[in-house]
Amino acid sequence: MIIQDEDDLKSKDLPVTTPALRYPERAAGRRPCSPLPDYETSQALALHGLDNDSLITLYKPPLRRRFIDSRSWRAGLIALSVYIILSIIIGIPLIIKKSQDNDKPLYTANYVVPWIPKPTSSHYVTNINNFSSSPANGVSPICNVWATIGQLDDAQNSIVGEVLNTVSSDGRFSITSNASYINNMNVVMGDLFVGINPNTSVTDTTILVNMQASNFNLFDQTLVCFSLSNNATGLAIYIPDNMSLNDQLLFNITLLYPQSPIAAQVYTFATYLPLFAQTFGDFGDYVNFGRVSIEGPISRIFVSSITASHILVETSLESIFGQFAASSTLFVSTIQAPINVNASLFNDPDLMFPTYLEVNTGNSNLTANVTLNAPNRSPPQRPNFIVNMRTFNGQATASFVHDPTSPPTAMKLRLENDLGPVNVMLDHYFQGLFQANAKLGTASVIQGTASSLDPFDPTLDRNFFLNYVSDTRTYGWIGWGPDSWDFLEQQIGEVVVETSIANCTLFFDG
Numbered sequence: 001m002i003i004q005d006e007d008d009l010k011s012k013d014l015p016v017t018t019p020a021l022r023y024p025e026r027a028a029g030r031r032p033c034s035p036l037p038d039y040e041t042s043q044a045l046a047l048h049g050l051d052n053d054s055l056i057t058l059y060k061p062p063l064r065r066r067f068i069d070s071r072s073w074r075a076g077l078i079a080l081s082v083y084i085i086l087s088i089i090i091g092i093p094l095i096i097k098k099s100q101d102n103d104k105p106l107y108t109a110n111y112v113v114p115w116i117p118k119p120t121s122s123h124y125v126t127n128i129n130n131f132s133s134s135p136a137n138g139v140s141p142i143c144n145v146w147a148t149i150g151q152l153d154d155a156q157n158s159i160v161g162e163v164l165n166t167v168s169s170d171g172r173f174s175i176t177s178n179a180s181y182i183n184n185m186n187v188v189m190g191d192l193f194v195g196i197n198p199n200t201s202v203t204d205t206t207i208l209v210n211m212q213a214s215n216f217n218l219f220d221q222t223l224v225c226f227s228l229s230n231n232a233t234g235l236a237i238y239i240p241d242n243m244s245l246n247d248q249l250l251f252n253i254t255l256l257y258p259q260s261p262i263a264a265q266v267y268t269f270a271t272y273l274p275l276f277a278q279t280f281g282d283f284g285d286y287v288n289f290g291r292v293s294i295e296g297p298i299s300r301i302f303v304s305s306i307t308a309s310h311i312l313v314e315t316s317l318e319s320i321f322g323q324f325a326a327s328s329t330l331f332v333s334t335i336q337a338p339i340n341v342n343a344s345l346f347n348d349p350d351l352m353f354p355t356y357l358e359v360n361t362g363n364s365n366l367t368a369n370v371t372l373n374a375p376n377r378s379p380p381q382r383p384n385f386i387v388n389m390r391t392f393n394g395q396a397t398a399s400f401v402h403d404p405t406s407p408p409t410a411m412k413l414r415l416e417n418d419l420g421p422v423n424v425m426l427d428h429y430f431q432g433l434f435q436a437n438a439k440l441g442t443a444s445v446i447q448g449t450a451s452s453l454d455p456f457d458p459t460l461d462r463n464f465f466l467n468y469v470s471d472t473r474t475y476g477w478i479g480w481g482p483d484s485w486d487f488l489e490q491q492i493g494e495v496v497v498e499t500s501i502a503n504c505t506l507f508f509d510g
Contacts (some may be wrong), residue, residue: 124174124176124234124236124270124272125172125173125174125227125232125233125234126141126174126176126225126227126234126235126236139227139228139229139232140227141225141226141227141234141236142225142226142227143223143224143225143226144161144220144223144224144225145163145226146161146162146163147162147163147164148161148162149161152212156214156215156248157215158212158213158214158215158248159212159213159215159216159218159219160210160211160212160213161210161211161219161224162208162209162210162211163208163209163224164206164207164208164209165206165207165226165228166204166205166206167204167205167206167207167228167233168205168228168229168230168231168232168233169204169205169257169258169260169264169265169266170231170264170265170266170267171229171230171231171232171233171265171266171267172231172232172233172234172266172267172268172269173232173233173234173255173266173268173269173270174233174234174235174236174268174269174270174271174272175192175234175235175236175253175255175270175271175272175273176235176236176237176270176271176272176273177190177236177237177238177239177251177272177273177274177276177296178236178237178238178239179237179239179273179274179275180239180274181274181275181297181298183241183243184239184243184249184274184275185275185298186245187243187244187245187247187248187249188239188243188248188249188251188275189248189249189250189251189275189276190250190251190252190253190273190275190276190277191251191252191253191276191277191279192253192254192255192271192273192276192277192278192279193253193254193255193279193280193281194254194255194256194278194279194280194281195255195256195257195279195280195281195282195283195304196256196257196258196259196281196282196283196284196286196287197256197257197258197259200259202256202258203258203260204258205233205255205256205257205258205264206254206255206256207233207235207253207254207255207256208252208253208254208255208256209224209235209251209252209253210251210252210253211224211249211250211251211252212248212249212250212251213247213248213249214246214247214248214249215247218240218243218247218249221240221242222237222238222239222240222249223236223237223238224236224237225237225238235253237251251276257283257286257287258286259286260286263285263286263287263288264286264287264288265288265290266287266288266289266290267290267291268290268291268292268293269289269291269292269293269308270292270293270294270295271293271294271295271296272295272296273295273296273299274296274297274298274299275296275297275298275299276296276299277299277300277302278294278296278299278300278301278302279301279302279303280294280302280303280304280306280322281304281305282304282305283305283306283307284305288307289306289307289308289309290308290309290310291308291309291310291311292306292308292310292311292312293311293312294312294313294314295312295313295314295315296315297315297316297317298315298316298317298318299315299318300315300318300319301313301315301318301319301320301321301322302321302322303321303322303323303324304322304323305322305323305324305325306322306323306324306325307324307325307326308325308326309326309327309328309329310326310328310329310330311324311326311329311330311331312329312331313331313332313333314331314332314333314334315333315334315337316334316335316336316337317334317335317336317337318334318337319334319337319338319339319340320332320334320337320338320339320340320341321339321340321341322341322342323341323342323343323344324341324342324343324344325343325344325345325346326343326344326345326346326355326357327345327346327347327348327355328353328355328356329355329356329357330343330345330355330356330357330358331358332358332359332360333358333359333360333361334360334361334364335361335362335363336361336362336363336364337361337364338361338364338365338366338367338394339359339361339364339365339366339367339368339391340365340367340368341359341367341368341369342368342369342370342371343357343368343369343370343371344370344371344373344403345357345370345371345372345373345385346373346374347373347374347384347385347409348374348375349374349375349376349377349380349384354382354383354384354385354386354412355384355385355386356385356386356387357370357385357386357387357388358387358388358389359388359389359390360389360390360391361390361391361394362390362391362392362393362394363391363392363393363394364391364393364394365391365394365395365396365397365420366389366390366391366394366395366396366397366398366417367397367398368389368397368398368399369398369399370387370398370399370400370401371401371402371403372384372385372400372401372402372403372406372409372411373402373403373405373406373409374406374407374409375405375406375407376407376408376409378456379456380409380410380492381492382410382492383410383411383412383492383493384409384410384411385409385410385411385412386411386412387400387411387412387413387414387415388414388415389413389414389415389416390415390416390417391416391417391418391420392417392418392419392420393418393419393420394417394419394420395417395420395421395423396415396417396420396421396422396423396424396499397423397424398415398423398424398425399424399425399426400413400424400425400426400427400430401426401427402427402429407429407455407456408429408430408431408454408455408456409429410431410432410492410493411430411432411493411494411495412492412493412494412495413494413495413496413497414495414496414497415496415497415498416497416498416499417498417499417500417502418499418500419499419500419501419502420499420502421441421499421502421503421504421505422438422497422498422499422502422503422504422505423505423507424495424497424505424506424507425507425508425509426495426506426507426508426509427450427508427509427510428448428450428451428452428462428508428509428510429452430478430479430493430495430508431478431479431480431491431493432477432478432479432491432492432493432494432495433475433476433477433491433493433494433495434475434476434477434478434494434495434496434506434508435473435474435475435495435496435497435498436473436474436475436496436497436498436504436505436506437472437473437496437497437498437499437504438472438473438498438499438500438502438503438504439472439499439500439501440472440500440501440502441472441499441500441501441502441503441504442471442472442503442504443470443471443472443473443474443503443504443505443506444474444503444504444505444506445466445474445476445505445506445507445508446505446506446507446508447464447478447507447508447510448507448508448509448510449510450509450510451510452510454480457480460480460481461480462478462479462480462510463477463478463479463480463481463482464476464477464478464508465477465478474506477491478508479491479493
C-alpha cells in the first residue's frame with residue numbers, strides 16, 4: 001500500500017464519486033540485453049500459473065534431430081582410417097615398384113632361378129674340436145703314435161715327430177685342425193700337400209705327418225689323431241689352448257694317391273686347416289672326387305687341377321689360385337685377398353637344375369676365366385649355368401667361352417663391383433639380354449667381328465640390338481632371331497654387369 005504525502009493530496013483534483021477503472025501506467029521498456037522478461041510476459045506467466053524459475057527452460061528450442069548419430073560417425077572414422085592405412089601399405093610399394101620399373105628394361109624373366117644353398121662342409125671323419133667324441137666311421141681315434149721322435153740342435157731344442165700311415169684310397173677323407181686364427185696366429189703354422197705319388201712302384205695311398213714343437217711339454221700336449229677304416233680316413237690335430245707367444249708348432253702333412261690303373265673313388269674330401277698353406281696337385285684320371293671342401297681361415301690355397309661334382313673353396317685374408325671343374329656347384333670365396341680361378345663348368349641338360357658358380361672377394365682383384373659345356377640338343381628351356389661374382393675396391397675381370405665341343409648354352413650372369421672397374425668378355429655363342437651399369441663411371445657395350453651360326457637353326461641371322469644407350473647405362477639383346485617382344489620374352493640368357501664409381505665394359509666377341 002502506497003501512502004501519498006499531504007502536499008500531493010492537495011494538488012490533486014477532488015475524487016469522483018462515480019466508479020472508474022484505471023489501468024496501471026505502462027512500465028518502462030526493458031533493456032535489450034536484460035535477462036529479465038518484459039511486463040506482458042510476466043503477467044502471462046502469472047495468469048497461467050507457471051513457475052518462473054528458469055527462462056532458459058521456457059525458451060529452450062526443441063532439440064534438432066541429428067542427421068547421423070555418434071555410432072555412425074565412429075564407424076565412418078574407422079572406415080576412413082582403414083582406407084588410409086591400406087592406401088599407404090599398397091600404394092607406396094606400387095609407386096616404388098613403378099619407379100624402379102622405369103629405371104630397368106622392360107624384360108620379363110620366364111625362368112625362376114632356384115635358390116642354390118651354399119654346400120655345407122663334407123662330413124668330417126673326426127670331430128674338429130673334440131677328439132673324444134665318437135667318430136663318423138665308428139673307429140676310435142689313435143693319437144700320438146709316432147714312428148720316430150727326435151730333438152733338433154736349435155736354440156729351443158725343438159722336439160720333432162714323424163708318422164707314416166697307409167690308408168684306403170676310397171671312401172671319405174678329412175684333415176682338420178682346431179687351431180684358432182685369433183689365439184694361434186704366428187705360433188701355429190703348417191703345410192698340406194695332396195697329390196699323386198711320383199713313385200710308380202707305390203700302389204697304396206699314404207699320409208705322412210711331421211710335427212715340430214718348441215718344447216717337450218707342448219709336443220706332448222699336442223694331439224695328432226688318426227681314425228682309419230676301409231672306407232674312411234680321418235686326421236685331426238688338436239692344439240692345446242694354453243700356448244704362449246714363445247711357443248711354436250710347425251706341421252707338414254702329405255697325402256699321396258698312387259698312380260693306379262683303377263681310379264680311387266673319393267666320395268667326400270674335406271679339409272679345415274686354419275693357418276695352413278694348402279696345395280693340391282693335378283689328379284688327372286687317378287682320383288674321382290664326388291664332393292670337395294677346402295676350408296680354413298688365413299689359409300692360402302693353390303689348386304693345380306681338381307674335378308668334382310660339388311666344390312667349395314673358402315678362406316679369408318689369403319689368396320685363392322686354382323683350376324676347377326664342376327658339374328653341379330662351385331663356390332670360391334675369400335676376403336681382402338685376390339682370387340684367380342680357371343673354372344670349367346659342365347651341365348647335363350637332362351637334369352632339372354643348372355650348374356651354379358659363385359666367386360666372391362673384397363678389397364682385392366677378382367679374375368675368372370670360365371669355360372662352358374652343355375650338350376644341348378635343342379635351344380635350352382632353362383639356364384644351363386647361373387653365375388654370381390662380386391668384389392669391391394679391386395678390379396673385376398671375367399671371360400666366358402664355350403668348350404669347342406659344346407653348342408650354344410644359356411647362362412644367367414651377374415657381376416658386381418663397388419669401387420673398381422669391371423671388364424667382362426663373352427664369346428660369339430652367347431645369346432640373351434644384357435645390361436651394363438656404372439653410376440659414376442662410363443658403361444660400354446661392344447661387339448666384336450667374330451661370326452657364328454646357330455646350330456639349331458642355321459637360317460637365323462645373328463643380331464646385336466642396343467635398346468638404350470647412355471654414358472652410365474646400356475642395355476639390349478644379342479643373338480640369333482628377330483628383335484620382337486614375343487621373341488624377347490622367350491629369352492633365357494642374361495648378363496648384368498655393374499660398378500659404382502669406375503668404368504664398366506662388356507665385350508661380345510661376335
